[in-house]
Amino acid sequence: MAQSDPAKHNRKAWDSLVSKGNRWTVPVTGEQIAAAKAGDWKIVLTPEKPVPDDWLKPVAGKKILCLAGGGGQQAPILAAAGAEVTTLDNSPSQLEQDRLVASREGLAIETVLGDMRDLSAFENESFDVIVNPCSNSFVPDVNPVWKECHRVLKPGGSLMVGFINPLTHIFDYEKMEAGDLEVRHKIPYSDYDLPEAERQALIDQDEPLWFGHSLEDQIGGQIEAGFVITGFYEDRWPELAALSDRINLLIATRALKVA
Numbered sequence: 270m271a272q273s274d275p276a277k278h279n280r281k282a283w284d285s286l287v288s289k290g291n292r293w294t295v296p297v298t299g300e301q302i303a304a305a306k307a308g309d310w311k312i313v314l315t316p317e318k319p320v321p322d323d324w325l326k327p328v329a330g331k332k333i334l335c336l337a338g339g340g341g342q343q344a345p346i347l348a349a350a351g352a353e354v355t356t357l358d359n360s361p362s363q364l365e366q367d368r369l370v371a372s373r374e375g376l377a378i379e380t381v382l383g384d385m386r387d388l389s390a391f392e393n394e395s396f397d398v399i400v401n402p403c404s405n406s407f408v409p410d411v412n413p414v415w416k417e418c419h420r421v422l423k424p425g426g427s428l429m430v431g432f433i434n435p436l437t438h439i440f441d442y443e444k445m446e447a448g449d450l451e452v453r454h455k456i457p458y459s460d461y462d463l464p465e466a467e468r469q470a471l472i473d474q475d476e477p478l479w480f481g482h483s484l485e486d487q488i489g490g491q492i493e494a495g496f497v498i499t500g501f502y503e504d505r506w507p508e509l510a511a512l513s514d515r516i517n518l519l520i521a522t523r524a525l526k527v528a
Contacts, residue, residue, distance in 0.1 A: 274409075275407065275408070275409065275478040275480075276359060276384050276408075278472060278477075278478055279359060279360075279407045279477045279478055280359045280360055280361070281475060282475045282476055282477040282478070283358075283359065283360035283362065283363055283407075283477060284360050284361060284362040284363075285475035286475075286477070287340075287360070287362035287363060287365075287366065288362070292316075293340050293342070293402070293403075294340045294341075294362075294363060294366060295340070295341070295342075296340070296341025296342065296345070296366050296369060296370045297341060297342055297345055297346060297370060299373070299374065301346065302345060302346070302349045302370070302374045302376070305345075305346045305347075305349035305350045306349045306350070308350070310346050310349070310350050311346075312325070312342070312343045312346050312347065312400065312402075313342075313343075313402065313431075314400070314401070314402045314403060314429060314430065314431030314521045315402070315403060315431040315504035315519035315520075315521050316403075316504060316505065316506060316507060316519060317504050317505055317507065318502060318504040318521070320429060320521070321500070321502070324427070324429055324500055324523045325398065325400075325427075325429065327350075327351075328347055328350050328351060328352040328398070329350065329351030329352065330351060330352070330353070331352050331353065331397040331398055332352070332353045332355075332395065332396045332397050332398075333347050333352045333353065333354050333355070333396060333397065333398045333399070333400060334354075334355050334356075334357065334391070334395075334396045334398070334399045334400070334421065335347070335354060335355070335356040335357070335358075335367075335400050335401075335402075336357055336385050336399050336400065336401040336404075336414075336418070337357065337358055337359065337385040337401060337402075337404035337405070337407075338356055338357075338358065338400055338401065338402050338404070339356050339358030339360060339363030339364045339365075339366060339367050339380070340358075340363050340366050340367070341366030341367050341369060341370045342366075342402075343400055343402060344356045344367045344370075344378050345367065345370040345371060345374065345376055345378065347400070348371070348376040348377060348378050349374065349376060352398075353377075354377075354378050354379070355378070355379040355380075355381060355391075355396075356378060356379070356380050356381065357380075357381045357382075357383050357385065357388070357390070358380070358381075358382065358383075359382070359383065359384055359385070359407075361382060364380040364381075364382060367380055368380055384408075385401075385404065385405070385408060385414050385417075386408055386410075386413040386414055386417065387413075387417065388417040388418070388420070388421050391421045392421070393420055393421065394420075394421070394422065394423045394424070394426075395421045395422075395423075396421055396422055396423065396426060397422075397423055397426050397427075398422075398426060398427050398428075398429070399418050399421075399422060399426070399427070399428045399429065399430075400429050401414075401418075401428065401429065401430040401431070402430075402431050403431040403432060403433070403519065405430070405432055405482065405487075406432070406433055406479050406480055406481065406482070407477055407478070407479065407480070408480065409459065409480050410486075411432075411482050411486050411487060411490055412486060412490045412493070412494070415428075415490045415491050415493070415494035415496070416494050418494070419494045419495045419496060419526055422526045423526070424526055424527070424528060425525065425526065425527070426525070426526045427499075427523055427524065427525050427526075428491070428496060428522075428523070428524045428525075428526070429500075429521070429522070429523050429524075430491075430521065430522055430524075431504075431519060431520070431521045432482070432487050432519070432520055432521075432522075433481065433506075433518060433519060433520070434503075434516070434517065434518045434519065434520055435456045435457070435458070435481050435482060435483055435484060435487075436456075436512075436516065436518070437481065437506070437509070437512065437518045438454055438456060438458035438479075438481030439452050439453070439454050439455070439456060439458075440452060440453060440454070440512065441453040441454075445509055445511055445512055446508070446509065446511075447511075448510075448511040449511070450511060450512060454481075456481055456483055457480070457481055457482055457483050457486070458479070458480060458481030459479075459480050459481075460478040460479050460480070461478070487520070488522065491522065491524050495526060495527075495528065496524035496525060496526060496527075497524060497525050497527050498522055498523070498524050499523050499524065499525050500521075500522060500523030500524075501520070501521070501522050501523075502520075502521050503517035503519065503520055503521075504517055504518075504519040504520075504521065505517055505518065505519070506518040506519055
């Protein structure tokens with residue numbers, strides 16, 4: 270099936286996930302903000318492992334873009350730790366979670382509604398750091414994301430991103446949730462390749478449309494855009510324990526813009 274751009278549907282889907290209390294939409298607590306202001310803080314790019322301290326700290330005074338990172342989680346923590354934070358997200362409701370925490374805690378966070386593939390709202394070399402937690406599965410092609418990230422980062426700036434191990438997408442997702450590992454799909458993966466009835470069911474239920482990118486695009490794409498990979502770790506996906514107990518399903522990388 271020819272692909273239409275999923276951004277409009279995924280905006281609606283993520284707005285719906287906010288109302289359902291998805292784990293990536295639940296704002297941090299006042300206690301977490303108070304701890305961050307006192308210098309005791311962590312953020313995540315993947316479900317469980319925190320970002321290593323030497324990837325990010327200290328952040329005071331740094332200009333940080335939380336890319337497709339709304340939800341009231343990373344941005345408020347970073348702002349409380351002293352960073353100058355901007356969040357760009359495709360979901361108005363996710364951005365509202367950032368604004369909610371900012372208002373509640375007296376934090377300054379700029380929020381921008383937009384697509385992670387198009388950072389034209391920002392000038393070249395605008396940011397010291399980009400934080401991108403597990404969100405590029407919702408765009409059909411990640412390579413424009415890497416190119417735009419490289420453009421808006423200052424020389425020496427860093428890109429920290431979480432993404433899904435493509436192995437995850439070869440299995441039937443519903444059966445995998447139930448503990449049955451049935452190989453069904455190829456990589457790169459696209460929900461657009463599902464039978465029409467399955468794809469329409471996802472749309473009718475306001476579920477996001479997913480895309481499983483190859484490692485060549487996820488890691489090689491960053492290198493091709495001009496980044497040098499300087500950090501790497503893996504993490505579990507607890508909701509998919511049948512597979513994640515055998516192999517880590519999430520990957521995080523740190524990359525530097527060297528020129």
